[in-house]
Structures are given as C-alpha cells and as structure tokens.
Amino acid sequence: MKKLLALLFAMALVAAACSSEEESAGTPDSTEAPADGEGDAMDDEEGDAMDDEEGEAMDDEEGEAMDDVIEIEMWIAFSDDARLNFTQDRAAEFNARQSGYNVVVTPFDSYNTVFEQTALAIEDGSPPEIIHFFEAATQDALDAIDSNGDPIFKSVTEAVAGRTEILGEPVVLGDVVSAASKYYTINDELFSMPWNTSSTTMFSNMDILSAAGITEPPTTWEGVEAACTAIAALADGPDNCITWPNHGWFFEQSLGQAGADLANNDNGRSARATEVILNSEAAIDYVQWWSDLEDSGAYVYTGTQRDWGGTAAAFNSQNVAMLVYSSSDTTVITDDATANGFDVRTSFMPYNQDRPYVGNLIGGATLWMTNGLSPEEEDGALAFMNFFSNPENAASWHKVTGYIPITNEATALLESEGWYDESPNSAVASEQLDAAADTPASTGALLGNFVAIRDVVTLAIEDILVNDVDVDVRMESAQKEAQGLLDDYNELFGG
Amino acid sequence: MALIASFLVAIAIGAFSFGSRTMRGGAVGAALGVLGASLILGSLRFCMFGSEVESTQAVLGVVLAGAFAWMFGAGAKAVLGQKSADLGSGDIRTGSFKLGWYWPWILLSPTLVILVFFLYLPAYQTFTLSTKLTRLGTPIVRDRCLQNFSELLITSPALLVMLPLTSVAVIWGVGLWHRRSEPGSAAHGFTRVIRPFGILLFLFSLYFIFESENGGYQLIYLNTLIISSSIVILSMVIGLGLAYLTFGHVRGITVYRTLLIWPYAISPPVAGILFFMMFDATGGIFAAVADNWFGFNFPNYSTNATLARLAIILASVWKLIGYNLLFFLAGLQTVPREQIEAAAIDGANSLQRFRRIVMPALGPIAFFLLITNLTFSFFDVYGTIDFLTKGAPAGATSVSIYEIIRVGIETGQLGRGAAQSVVLFLAVIGLTAWQFRQSEGKISYGSA
Structure with missing residues (x-):
C-alpha cells in the first residue's frame, strides 16, 4: 500500500512538472499572437529570432495554422540600422500590399553567421524560405542537399518559369545588370536573385591629397606610392597614408585586374574547379606590393582580419588619406566625410601598372529560395524578391548604401533623377564594373569551400604583414592548405 | 606489421x-x-x-x-x-532498498538521462565524427580513418614514437634514481629538485610531435600552453596573495573584498570587450592617455604576438582572481588560529608561518582551484579571445578551443573540428590525472 502511494505521489509530481512546463511554454504565444494588425507575429518574431531560432520556427507553424497568412521567413546578413530598417520597411510595405503574406526579416551580424546558421538549420530540417548568401558561398549553396539527397535551394529562374508578373509584382530578374548576372549565372540561368552588389573602390581625402600637391586620386600602384611619399612629407600629415581591410576579396579583385584566375577550369566557370591558384605571379606581386607598402609605413594594418569598421574609422578620423573599400558604404563614407569637414572622392581600385588592366569583379550577395515550398509560398517568396528589387526600391537601396543599382531600369531611374550629378561618388562602382572585360578572371571564381579558402588567404597575408615572413614561401604553404580544402570539398560534392 | x-x-x-x-x-x-x-x-x-x-x-x-x-x-x-x-572490509558498502531493487534506478534516472543525452551521446558522436570527412549542413559523409588526427602531427613516425617515449623514459629514470639513491645523498637531493620538472620535459617533447608547417597544430599547442599555464599560475598566485592581504583586520575590509570579487561576476566576452576598450591602439583609453598626456604611440597589441597574448592573459587573470580570492578567503578561515599563534610564539616569522601552516591547510582548496582554473583557461577563454583578438595576429592567440570552433563551425570542417576537440579532451583528462597523481598523499582533507 505504501509502495502504491509513493508511486502515485511520484507520478503526480512528474505530471505536475510536465504541465507547468507546458504552461510556461504556452503562455507567451497565447498572449502575443493576437497582436495588432500590422505585421502580426512580426514584432515578437524579431525579438525571439535573435536568441532562439528553434522557438521561432515553432511559432511560425502555429501562426500559419491560426490565420491563413503565409509566413515567408527571410534571413539576412545585415544588422546595422540603415540596411536592416530598409529591408524591414520593404517587408512591411509588401505585407501591406499582399494581405495573404507576411514576410519576416531576421537579421544576423555577418555573412559567415548566416552561412553557419543556415547550415545548422538545414541540419535541423527547418531552413527559412529566403536566405541571403554572399558570393563566396555560391558553389556551396548550389551543392547543398538535404538528408534525402534533394537540393536545398531551387533556381529562381526555374521557379519564375517565364512569368512577367507574380502576384501582381513585375518580375525584374531578367533586367539584372551584366556584372552581377555574369557572376551568378550558372548553367545559363540565374539560380538566385541578386541583391546587394558592390565592387572595390578607393576613397581619397582630397584635402590631404591637395595639401600634398596631388589633384587627382592615384589610379595605379606607382601612383599610390608617389602620393604616399608626398603625403609623408607633409608637416601635419596623417599618421599613415592608406589602409584597407585584410579580406580575401581584395586579393581576388587584384587577380581580376591582372587577368589571373583564382581556380582552374576558367575560374570554375566551364567545369567544377579542381585546383585553386593562390601562388600565381599576379597574386605574389600583389601580396608583395601590399607587404612592401606596409613595411614602408604607408599602409597601416589595424591588426584585425576583415576589419571594415576599423579601417573606415581610420579614414573618417583622417588618420589615413586613402581607403580602399567596398562601394557598399559610399553614401555613409561620403556623408561622414562631409560631417567631419573634408572632401572625399571615389575612384577605381588602383592596379598594377606593369600588367594590362583586365577588370574588377563584383562582391556582395544574392537571395536564395529554399526548395520544396508549396506553390503559394514559392510565389510569395518570388513576388517579394522581385518587389524588393523593383526599380524604385533598387534605386533607393543604392542611395541608402552605395551598392550598385541592381537592374538597368533602376540605373535609368537614377540617371533621370539626376542622382549621379548630385552624388558623383556613387557612380564609380558601376563605371568600374562596366569597364571590365568579359573574361573568367574578371567575372570571379566559382569555388567550393571558398569561405574557408578565403580564410587561408587572409591568415597568410596577416602572417606576412605582421611577422614579415617571406611572401613566396608563405603563399606556397597557403596554396597547399587551400588546395587541401578544395580537395576535401570535391571529395564530398564533386562525384 | x-x-x-x-x-x-x-x-x-x-x-x-x-x-x-x-x-x-x-x-x-x-x-x-x-x-x-x-x-x-x-x-x-x-x-x-x-x-x-x-x-x-x-x-x-x-x-x-x-x-x-x-x-x-x-x-x-x-x-x-x-x-x-x-568483501574484506568491515564497512557496510552494500545494501538493498526495502522498496525493491528498481528504486535506486528510478531515483537515479533523471541524472542518468541527462548524462546519457547531454554528455555520453555527444561525446560518442564527437569521437565518431573525428574519423570522418564532412561539412556543417550536409548529410554527405566520407570515412577519413585517423587522417584528421595524423595531419595534426609530424610526418615522421619514428620521431612521433621516440620523442614522447624518450621523455617518459627520462622522467621514469629520474624517479627510479631518486628511490634507489641514499636519502641525504647529493643524488637524492638533486633528483628531488629536478623531478617536478618532468612534466615540463614531457610537454616540451610534445611540442615537437605537432606539425610545424604554417597552418599546423604546433602553433596552437604553443599558444594553449603559454596562455593557459600563465592564466592558471598568475590568477592563483595573485588570488592567494590578495586573499592573504584582505584576510587580516583592516578598516573597510568588506569594501575591498567586494570590489576584488566583482570581476568574477563578469562574463568572459565582456572581459574581452572591457580590455579591448582599454588597450585598443586607435580608440582605447590607454592609447588616448598615452597619446595626449605623454605623447607616445601606444603599441597595437593586435599586431604583436607577445602583447596580444599578454592582453588575453591579463583579461582572463583579472576575471579569475575574484573567484580564487573567494575560495582562498574561505580556506584561510579554516586555518587553526592557535597553530599560527603557537608558531609565532615559537619565533616563526610571517613567511615561515605562511609556508609551514597556512599553505598546507589550503592544500585541498588550492587543488580544487587548480582544476577549475585549468578548465576555465582551456574552455571559457574562448569568449575573451573572440572579443579581444579573434586569434590575431596570425593565429598567435588562437588556443585549442578557439581553433576548434574556427575550424569546425566557422569554416564548417566538422570532422577536423571534432578531431581537435578529441585532442583537447585527451589533454584535459591527461592533465587532471597527472594532478591527481601528484597530489596523492600530499593533500590532507582534514579527516582522520
């Protein structure tokens, strides 16, 4: 009898524990779900999403079941106010236009984080509908499959299926500017929807340059060296002459300028790349020039890899006279310079005068759509992506940031508005991309495990800058390491 | 063969x-x-x-x-x-529950479930994963045998075997010599002095079995050794010193103690951010002070391996001191006051009293702190590094836990990351076992 009582008591305890758990999990939903009209679950979602993705995924399903609004989840790699607000505002507009849809934007702090988190979500089987992937992840995204062997992503061209309008939103996929469509076209179609696209441009503090007697920003390596010598001679000049982030992208840009491929098989464009080339003459020349510029004190290394913030801060505070950077921040850098009382001019990324200039490539990211969506979800995702880059939105995105206008119509709109006369710095990135020859080198590489290979390059360059190791030797060992990474990747996906 | x-x-x-x-x-x-x-x-x-x-x-x-x-x-x-x-001892070691044999299992089951699902299963999966080639987010897996491990090591099998074996043989030999030599003889004294250095010799020999080529594991091993041992030694020594100082009766002692314990409440990433704000060469407080008041250029720790390591060590030690202080203070309160007074009457000076009475009494606490500090320096230091240096410059502050996450998660090479975490697991097991052996019989827990 005692035994039985004890057992009953234990069971009661367990039951109590379980039910209290259920309650505590259930409460926030029941109070938050009937939120006010605009954007329904959106507001609470944003809060949850950052700390707890699984919880968020659960909420979605419940939300869907409760009302007939279809949720379209979108993960983006921007968490700064300007870009995140822009995206969320467009999502809110879209949700107002399309009563049956609710686009929910979840921000992450970097491309790498979205990449990691998506990989984890795929493992869980719950990836969002739209994912913001950067250019280096293109091959990985193409190859991604789930546990059934089905591809994770679906080609947007295939999904659009020749329609000119989806849910009343005009399709702009076919109007994407050539530099971006060249990069992202695989097997003759755009697999993902291009969004933020930039190139590397140089920002010059014209006040310091003209004090040193230079009227135009330098265009070549020699020009940069000469300008730096003149600036170093200034009595009250800046601490250093020039800087840029240690990011693999700049290395790739320099290869494009010199017409050197980063990978075999036409940079991975004619067939899957099986060899990575980090030790070509053009590559060694660039790293050597970079290292020499650092040794001479003209270039300053902030000591942090991929240091976009630190390098831009050095330029804004006039600690350097020139900054090679992404055109994505043209607007911000120009505005900051004006606020700090100096004149900034944008120009092409300086190239090696000893090699014929071939062309710079793009950087940035595209929007990928998950495979296996219902037709309604798919249409919603496609409609949003096309709405998001319609001429007005693409033009205002360009104005807010400095990313190039992604469609020809958006460019035309900006021209007709007289935007480029008003803000000549904003035109440079598009001009640089238009000036590029149509070669695999200046299109950019399609390469598996590219993110990790970039890391190898970045680390090798840091080693060279900080520890003054021999460029040839270090790039040779980086080459071996990167080749190993590519071989690993192809062993998994190349078969 | x-x-x-x-x-x-x-x-x-x-x-x-x-x-x-x-x-x-x-x-x-x-x-x-x-x-x-x-x-x-x-x-x-x-x-x-x-x-x-x-x-x-x-x-x-x-x-x-x-x-x-x-x-x-x-x-x-x-x-x-x-x-x-x-069977032999008189103590009661076995018994049975009146309610039935299954009762202990029912009572144990919550713990067992947690252990199995959150410890043993993940550990088993890590071991399996360490022999595979795969990437984060893909179901495709290829067998790698032990390649994930062998690529961390030098390619010469002979050296791989000889280096650790030689050092173990030397350590063993010295131990044997010590036991065989006459107590009081010069050899006995000499071996007694050098015996504790055996572990250093062993760690030193391990340095050479790791791949030294750029991107090899040797640098990671060195970083871990330098950073972890510095953190443990400094935080324990300083913690003990401060505890001894704040143990006496000084005016406002509770205020001092509270202030000293505070840093413990700060999480490792926040410690990283704090030290970044202080030491950053462009926007840091010290840089501004050095620049504006003394007119010299504050060195950039993120381009100097020594300074970068020092920054990590400082941030971690600063955070750990409070914790150690707390335990040492508690430990000091258990030191019998009469013994100290008796020793003082017998003419022992404060250093002698500290060495002969206080230190032995603190033995168990110090041993506990040694293990917890070591765990901290191996695992929790990740947050500090991620916010302070991100492994820079050129990997000079990338310790093993940081490298595991960089390789396994950030670049998605799950198999390699798993292999490295197995290496770290073995290192922690090995060190803990060694500490238990070392402390055997030397630490008294007070009871008879």
Whole structure:
C-alpha cells in the first residue's frame, strides 16, 4: 500500500512538472499572437529570432495554422540600422500590399553567421524560405542537399518559369545588370536573385591629397606610392597614408585586374574547379606590393582580419588619406566625410601598372529560395524578391548604401533623377564594373569551400604583414592548405 | 606489421595493467588487452593499417590499441579490486532498498538521462565524427580513418614514437634514481629538485610531435600552453596573495573584498570587450592617455604576438582572481588560529608561518582551484579571445578551443573540428590525472 502511494505521489509530481512546463511554454504565444494588425507575429518574431531560432520556427507553424497568412521567413546578413530598417520597411510595405503574406526579416551580424546558421538549420530540417548568401558561398549553396539527397535551394529562374508578373509584382530578374548576372549565372540561368552588389573602390581625402600637391586620386600602384611619399612629407600629415581591410576579396579583385584566375577550369566557370591558384605571379606581386607598402609605413594594418569598421574609422578620423573599400558604404563614407569637414572622392581600385588592366569583379550577395515550398509560398517568396528589387526600391537601396543599382531600369531611374550629378561618388562602382572585360578572371571564381579558402588567404597575408615572413614561401604553404580544402570539398560534392 | 605490433603492445599492456603476478592473471590481462584493442581497431575496420595509408596513422593505431588495452586491463583490475575490498572490509558498502531493487534506478534516472543525452551521446558522436570527412549542413559523409588526427602531427613516425617515449623514459629514470639513491645523498637531493620538472620535459617533447608547417597544430599547442599555464599560475598566485592581504583586520575590509570579487561576476566576452576598450591602439583609453598626456604611440597589441597574448592573459587573470580570492578567503578561515599563534610564539616569522601552516591547510582548496582554473583557461577563454583578438595576429592567440570552433563551425570542417576537440579532451583528462597523481598523499582533507 505504501509502495502504491509513493508511486502515485511520484507520478503526480512528474505530471505536475510536465504541465507547468507546458504552461510556461504556452503562455507567451497565447498572449502575443493576437497582436495588432500590422505585421502580426512580426514584432515578437524579431525579438525571439535573435536568441532562439528553434522557438521561432515553432511559432511560425502555429501562426500559419491560426490565420491563413503565409509566413515567408527571410534571413539576412545585415544588422546595422540603415540596411536592416530598409529591408524591414520593404517587408512591411509588401505585407501591406499582399494581405495573404507576411514576410519576416531576421537579421544576423555577418555573412559567415548566416552561412553557419543556415547550415545548422538545414541540419535541423527547418531552413527559412529566403536566405541571403554572399558570393563566396555560391558553389556551396548550389551543392547543398538535404538528408534525402534533394537540393536545398531551387533556381529562381526555374521557379519564375517565364512569368512577367507574380502576384501582381513585375518580375525584374531578367533586367539584372551584366556584372552581377555574369557572376551568378550558372548553367545559363540565374539560380538566385541578386541583391546587394558592390565592387572595390578607393576613397581619397582630397584635402590631404591637395595639401600634398596631388589633384587627382592615384589610379595605379606607382601612383599610390608617389602620393604616399608626398603625403609623408607633409608637416601635419596623417599618421599613415592608406589602409584597407585584410579580406580575401581584395586579393581576388587584384587577380581580376591582372587577368589571373583564382581556380582552374576558367575560374570554375566551364567545369567544377579542381585546383585553386593562390601562388600565381599576379597574386605574389600583389601580396608583395601590399607587404612592401606596409613595411614602408604607408599602409597601416589595424591588426584585425576583415576589419571594415576599423579601417573606415581610420579614414573618417583622417588618420589615413586613402581607403580602399567596398562601394557598399559610399553614401555613409561620403556623408561622414562631409560631417567631419573634408572632401572625399571615389575612384577605381588602383592596379598594377606593369600588367594590362583586365577588370574588377563584383562582391556582395544574392537571395536564395529554399526548395520544396508549396506553390503559394514559392510565389510569395518570388513576388517579394522581385518587389524588393523593383526599380524604385533598387534605386533607393543604392542611395541608402552605395551598392550598385541592381537592374538597368533602376540605373535609368537614377540617371533621370539626376542622382549621379548630385552624388558623383556613387557612380564609380558601376563605371568600374562596366569597364571590365568579359573574361573568367574578371567575372570571379566559382569555388567550393571558398569561405574557408578565403580564410587561408587572409591568415597568410596577416602572417606576412605582421611577422614579415617571406611572401613566396608563405603563399606556397597557403596554396597547399587551400588546395587541401578544395580537395576535401570535391571529395564530398564533386562525384 | 603494424597490426602485429599493435596486438603485441595490447598483450603486454593488458597483462601489465591487470597487475596480477600469477601466470593465469597475466593471461587474463593479455586477453583483456587483445579484446580492448580489437574492439577499437575493429570498430574502425583496421583502416589505419592499409598499404596506402600514411605510416603516422599506423602509429596512432598502435597507440589506440595500447590505450584500450590499458583501459580494459586497468579497468578490470579496479573493478575486481573493489569487489574484493567490499568483501574484506568491515564497512557496510552494500545494501538493498526495502522498496525493491528498481528504486535506486528510478531515483537515479533523471541524472542518468541527462548524462546519457547531454554528455555520453555527444561525446560518442564527437569521437565518431573525428574519423570522418564532412561539412556543417550536409548529410554527405566520407570515412577519413585517423587522417584528421595524423595531419595534426609530424610526418615522421619514428620521431612521433621516440620523442614522447624518450621523455617518459627520462622522467621514469629520474624517479627510479631518486628511490634507489641514499636519502641525504647529493643524488637524492638533486633528483628531488629536478623531478617536478618532468612534466615540463614531457610537454616540451610534445611540442615537437605537432606539425610545424604554417597552418599546423604546433602553433596552437604553443599558444594553449603559454596562455593557459600563465592564466592558471598568475590568477592563483595573485588570488592567494590578495586573499592573504584582505584576510587580516583592516578598516573597510568588506569594501575591498567586494570590489576584488566583482570581476568574477563578469562574463568572459565582456572581459574581452572591457580590455579591448582599454588597450585598443586607435580608440582605447590607454592609447588616448598615452597619446595626449605623454605623447607616445601606444603599441597595437593586435599586431604583436607577445602583447596580444599578454592582453588575453591579463583579461582572463583579472576575471579569475575574484573567484580564487573567494575560495582562498574561505580556506584561510579554516586555518587553526592557535597553530599560527603557537608558531609565532615559537619565533616563526610571517613567511615561515605562511609556508609551514597556512599553505598546507589550503592544500585541498588550492587543488580544487587548480582544476577549475585549468578548465576555465582551456574552455571559457574562448569568449575573451573572440572579443579581444579573434586569434590575431596570425593565429598567435588562437588556443585549442578557439581553433576548434574556427575550424569546425566557422569554416564548417566538422570532422577536423571534432578531431581537435578529441585532442583537447585527451589533454584535459591527461592533465587532471597527472594532478591527481601528484597530489596523492600530499593533500590532507582534514579527516582522520
């Protein structure tokens, strides 16, 4: 009898524990779900999403079941106010236009984080509908499959299926500017929807340059060296002459300028790349020039890899006279310079005068759509992506940031508005991309495990800058390491 | 050949670790050793002994066979020893629940469930993953045998075997010499002094078995060694010093103590951010002070390996001191006051009192802190590094835990990351075992 009582008591305890758990999990939903009209679950979602993705995924399903609004989840790699607000505002507009849809934007702090988190979500089987992937992840995204062997992503061209309008939103996929469509076209179609696209441009503090007697920003390596010598001679000049982030992208840009491929098989464009080339003459020349510029004190290394913030801060505070950077921040850098009382001019990324200039490539990211969506979800995702880059939105995105206008119509709109006369710095990135020859080198590489290979390059360059190791030797060992990474990747996906 | 060698090693180690002096015991031990070795090698399908597999993997196979033989032999010995102790001793060690044999299991089940699902299963998966080639977010998996491990090591199998074995032999030899020499003789004294340095010799020899090429594991090993040992030693020494200082009766002592303990409440990433704000060369407080008041350029720690390591060590030590202080203070309160007073009356100065009375009394606490600090310096330091240096410059502050996450998650190479975490796991197990051995008999926990 005692035994039985004890057992009953234990069971009661367990039951109590379980039910209290259920309650505590259930409460926030029941109070938050009937939120006010605009954007329904959106507001609470944003809060949850950052700390707890699984919880968020659960909420979605419940939300869907409760009302007939279809949720379209979108993960983006921007968490700064300007870009995140822009995206969320467009999502809110879209949700107002399309009563049956609710686009929910979840921000992450970097491309790498979205990449990691998506990989984890795929493992869980719950990836969002739209994912913001950067250019280096293109091959990985193409190859991604789930546990059934089905591809994770679906080609947007295939999904659009020749329609000119989806849910009343005009399709702009076919109007994407050539530099971006060249990069992202695989097997003759755009697999993902291009969004933020930039190139590397140089920002010059014209006040310091003209004090040193230079009227135009330098265009070549020699020009940069000469300008730096003149600036170093200034009595009250800046601490250093020039800087840029240690990011693999700049290395790739320099290869494009010199017409050197980063990978075999036409940079991975004619067939899957099986060899990575980090030790070509053009590559060694660039790293050597970079290292020499650092040794001479003209270039300053902030000591942090991929240091976009630190390098831009050095330029804004006039600690350097020139900054090679992404055109994505043209607007911000120009505005900051004006606020700090100096004149900034944008120009092409300086190239090696000893090699014929071939062309710079793009950087940035595209929007990928998950495979296996219902037709309604798919249409919603496609409609949003096309709405998001319609001429007005693409033009205002360009104005807010400095990313190039992604469609020809958006460019035309900006021209007709007289935007480029008003803000000549904003035109440079598009001009640089238009000036590029149509070669695999200046299109950019399609390469598996590219993110990790970039890391190898970045680390090798840091080693060279900080520890003054021999460029040839270090790039040779980086080459071996990167080749190993590519071989690993192809062993998994190349078969 | 390596296969035969691994079974010979397994037989020898199995028999030896089983520790029986009879012929039958030896045979049982050898059998256990072979069982252990074949279990582990069989589960990997003897892949490391293939003709086209590099010889380092074969060496690792022999080591694995030996380790499992030892685990089985020594494990069986411990279990049997426990059984016979139960039978022999007068203490009550066994009993039965009145309510039925299953009751203890029901009561244990919550703990067991947590242990199995959150500890053993993930650990098992990590071990499995460490022999695979795969990427984060893909279901595709390829077998890698022991390549994820062998690529961390030098390519020469001979050196790989000789270096650790030589250092172990030297340590053993010195120990033997010490025991055989006459107490009081010069040799006895000499060996007593150098014996504690054995671990350093062993750690030093391990440095050379790791791949030194750029991107190799040698740098990570060195970083971990420097940063972790500095953190542990400095935080314990400073913690003890401060505890001793704030133990006496000083005006406002509670305020001092509270202030000193505060940093412990700060999480490692926040410690990283704080030190970044102080030491950053462009926007940091110290840089501004140095620049504006003294007119010199504050060095940039993120381009100087020594300074970067120092920054990590400082941030971590600063955070740990409060914790150590707390425990040392509690420990100091248990030191018998009469003993100290008696010693003082007998003419012992404060240093002597500290060394002869306070330190031994703090033994158990110090040992506890040593283990927890070591765990902190191996694992929790990640947050500080991620916010302070991100492993820069050129990997000089990338310790093993940081590298595991960088390789396994950030670049998605799950198999490599898993292999490195197995290495870290072994290192922590090894160090903890060594500390237990070292402290055996030296630390008194007070009871009779």
